[in-house]
Amino acid sequence: MTLTLPEPKAVLDLLTMFLGNRPPLAPGEGPNLKQPTFGTYITWLKTADGAIEGAILTDLSASLYLGGGLIMMPEATLRDMLSEGAVSEAVLDGLSEIFNNMRGQLNRINMNPHVTPTEPVAYEPPADGTPEAWIYEASKRFDLRGQTAFGPATLTIVGR
Numbered sequence: 001m002t003l004t005l006p007e008p009k010a011v012l013d014l015l016t017m018f019l020g021n022r023p024p025l026a027p028g029e030g031p032n033l034k035q036p037t038f039g040t041y042i043t044w045l046k047t048a049d050g051a052i053e054g055a056i057l058t059d060l061s062a063s064l065y066l067g068g069g070l071i072m073m074p075e076a077t078l079r080d081m082l083s084e085g086a087v088s089e090a091v092l093d094g095l096s097e098i099f100n101n102m103r104g105q106l107n108r109i110n111m112n113p114h115v116t117p118t119e120p121v122a123y124e125p126p127a128d129g130t131p132e133a134w135i136y137e138a139s140k141r142f143d144l145r146g147q148t149a150f151g152p153a154t155l156t157i158v159g160r
Contacts, residue, residue, distance in 0.1 A: 003045070003054045003159030004112050005140045006105040011157070012144070014105060018098055019069045023146065030143025030156045031059065033135055034125050037154075039063070039085050041092070042123040043099045044132075045106065045115040053115050054106070054159040055135060056099050057123060062153035063087050067095030075149060082150050086122075095120050102157070134160055 008027050015023045031037060039060025044052050058066060064087060068078040071094040081087050087095070099117045107114050126132035140159035145152065 002139055003106060003115065004109045005054075005142060005157055005159050006102075006109065008142055008144060010105055011102060011155075014101055015066065015098070018101070019066070023065070023144075024148060025062075025144035025146035025153065025155060028143055028145035028154075030141070030145065030154055031057075033057070033156075033158075036123055036125065039087075040123040041087070041095065041120045043096070043117045043120045045103060045117055047113050047115060051113075052132060052134075052160065053113055054138075054140075054157070056102060056117070057154075057156040057158075058095065058120075059152075059154045060085065060087070061148050061150040062155050063095055063120075064091065064150045065148040065153050066098050066155070067091035067093070070094035070098055078150065092120050 037059045041058050041063050043056045045054035046052055064078045068091045096119055103115055103117045106112055138158035142157055144155045
């Protein structure tokens with residue numbers, strides 16, 4: 001079954017609820033998922049039988065902005081992580097909470113399969129021919145891009 005994605009506005013409204021202000025993101029062109037930027041994280045969206053129906057990806061800047069913003073981590077600490085090129089477990093926990101709520105949006109869309117997010121992990125582009133390689137030709141996709149305190153940021157949602 002194909003996963004129907006929420007409207008970008010619904011995702012932005014959800015992020016606003018969590019972050020307390022409107023994120024500086026808008027629909028735009030996203031990254032090449034075969035050559036992502038360093039520090040990209042992914043959460044796979046799986047059905048009860050383990051089938052992957054979608055994914056949510058954030059680059060390093062978006063991960064810091066969203067996950068760090070949710071847990072109200074000081075900007076200076078987040079900038080240190082930006083310099084190091086990786087986020088902390090606490091930021092990943094915040095990002096996971098946001099992804100879990102995005103999953104809730106997906107599950108409320110009529111006729112969508114019920115999905116559960118995996119924990120966010122560093123994104124390694126799948127090898128061609130593997131079960132996850134569908135991500136390169138996803139039937140549904142949108143990207144939200146914008147400038148944050150941590151540089152240009154991208155949030156990508158894809159459906160099989």
